[in-house]
Amino acid sequence: MKKRLGIISLFVILFIAFIVVWNYSYQTGLEEAYVPIDETNSSIPIIPSEKGVFERSEFALDYANMPYDDKHKRSLSSYYDNRAFYGAPPSIPHEISDDKTVGENACLKCHQNGGFTEKFNAYAPVTPHPEMVNCRQCHVTNNTESLFVSGSYQDFSAPIAGTNNALLGSPPVIPHQIQLRENCLSCHAGPSAPIEIRVSHPERINCRQCHVLNNKITTDVGEFIRNK
Numbered sequence: 001m002k003k004r005l006g007i008i009s010l011f012v013i014l015f016i017a018f019i020v021v022w023n024y025s026y027q028t029g030l031e032e033a034y035v036p037i038d039e040t041n042s043s044i045p046i047i048p049s050e051k052g053v054f055e056r057s058e059f060a061l062d063y064a065n066m067p068y069d070d071k072h073k074r075s076l077s078s079y080y081d082n083r084a085f086y087g088a089p090p091s092i093p094h095e096i097s098d099d100k101t102v103g104e105n106a107c108l109k110c111h112q113n114g115g116f117t118e119k120f121n122a123y124a125p126v127t128p129h130p131e132m133v134n135c136r137q138c139h140v141t142n143n144t145e146s147l148f149v150s151g152s153y154q155d156f157s158a159p160i161a162g163t164n165n166a167l168l169g170s171p172p173v174i175p176h177q178i179q180l181r182e183n184c185l186s187c188h189a190g191p192s193a194p195i196e197i198r199v200s201h202p203e204r205i206n207c208r209q210c211h212v213l214n215n216k217i218t219t220d221v222g223e224f225i226r227n228k
């Protein structure tokens with residue numbers, strides 16, 4: 001009797017052990033394979049200016065599969081119309097529901113991830129800098145449609161999109177500064193991106209692997225003549 005009881009309890013213990021081990025391995029199997037980088041104590045330096053490139057990469061496949069909405073696309077010329085000079089913060093082209101707000105969620109609910117806004121009949125452009133929460137410190141509303149007095153200010157000249165390839169089919173160089181423009185997908189992908197610069201390959205997330213900077217302003221020094 002005692003022997004039989006011993007054997008039964010041994011099997012019960014083995015059975016419980018099996019369930020525990022199986023459960024543990026099943027649960028660990030469910031965890032994501034992704035190992036987060038511990039930025040506080042890592043030997044791999046994080047380069048701040050390159051980190052931004054990946055900021056919206058989790059949405060890259062959504063962008064790649066998004067259909068084009070021809071009725072509500074934006075062009076580069078309307079993009080520039082809203083800027084006082086090249087690189088200036090665009091003005092707010094719509095009314096603000098609460099005039100006392102400085103920004104944060106009042107703006108981010110539309111500008112963090114974009115999307116279609118019925119009220120303004122347009123797609124909200126995604127902000128490249130959601131962390132700078134005092135939006136109205138830099139972005140102001142349009143209070144007048146006309147110039148106060150017409151002047152002789154020269155218009156700015158922006159690099160022309162579509163002319164930055166060294167060879168036909170080669171990746172165009174980045175013709176602009178990337179300070180404050182680290183987050184490429186915010187301007188180059190999705191329905192609010194100006195149609196001329198909307199990228200055909202948002203899923204190749206490491207943009208700077210192929211696109212290199214060329215923001216040097218060079219002046220023509222003329223022909224080189226050797227001194228005799």
Ligand code: HEC
Pocket residue numbers: 079082090091092093094096101102103106107108109110111116117119120121122123124125135136139
């Ligand atoms: C209800 C959604 C919504 C809210 C809230 C909102 N916006 Fe907008 N915003 C839009 C849409 C849509 C556009 C595009 C308008 C167009 O193209 O005619 C836009 C355009 C802009 C632009 C112009 C961007 C460009 O590239 O020219 C700026 C700047 C802006 N908003 C700033 C703000 C700020 C600052 C706030 C908060 C005070 C705010 N917005 C709140 C929907 C919103």
Ligand code: HEC
Pocket residue numbers: 087088089090103104107108111125126127128129130131132133134135136137138139180181186187
């Ligand atoms: C320190 C000043 C500053 C603050 C604060 C700021 N912005 Fe901007 N913003 C800029 C500048 C400058 C640009 C133009 C960037 C460029 O063209 O290189 C810009 C561009 C934008 C654009 C246009 C992106 C595009 O498609 O070209 C949007 C939308 C925008 N900001 C929204 C916001 C929102 C929303 C906030 C608050 C959460 C905010 N900004 C806070 C300076 C600022």
Ligand code: HEC
Pocket residue numbers: 053128158159160161162163164165172173174175176178180181182183184185186187188196197207208211
């Ligand atoms: C604030 C919005 C914004 C951000 C962020 C931004 N760009 Fe741009 N990009 C533009 C605009 C606008 C143009 C058109 C030329 C100009 O105005 O500088 C452009 C032009 C380009 C072009 C040339 C396209 C052509 O057809 O010639 C390339 C390549 C490019 N950007 C790559 C990048 C990369 C890579 C990043 C991220 C490191 C980036 N951009 C971030 C707005 C932006």
Ligand code: HEC
Pocket residue numbers: 165168169170171172184185188196197198199200201202203204205206207208209210211
């Ligand atoms: C594997 C290399 C590679 C990567 C990574 C890459 N690109 Fe490109 N990109 C190219 C090539 C090549 C072209 C030229 C395509 C052509 O002329 O047909 C191009 C063209 C462009 C253009 C001009 C418009 C167009 O779509 O043809 C823009 C804007 C652009 N890329 C932005 C980006 C952005 C933003 C990223 C990151 C999300 C990125 N690229 C990642 C190789 C790359």
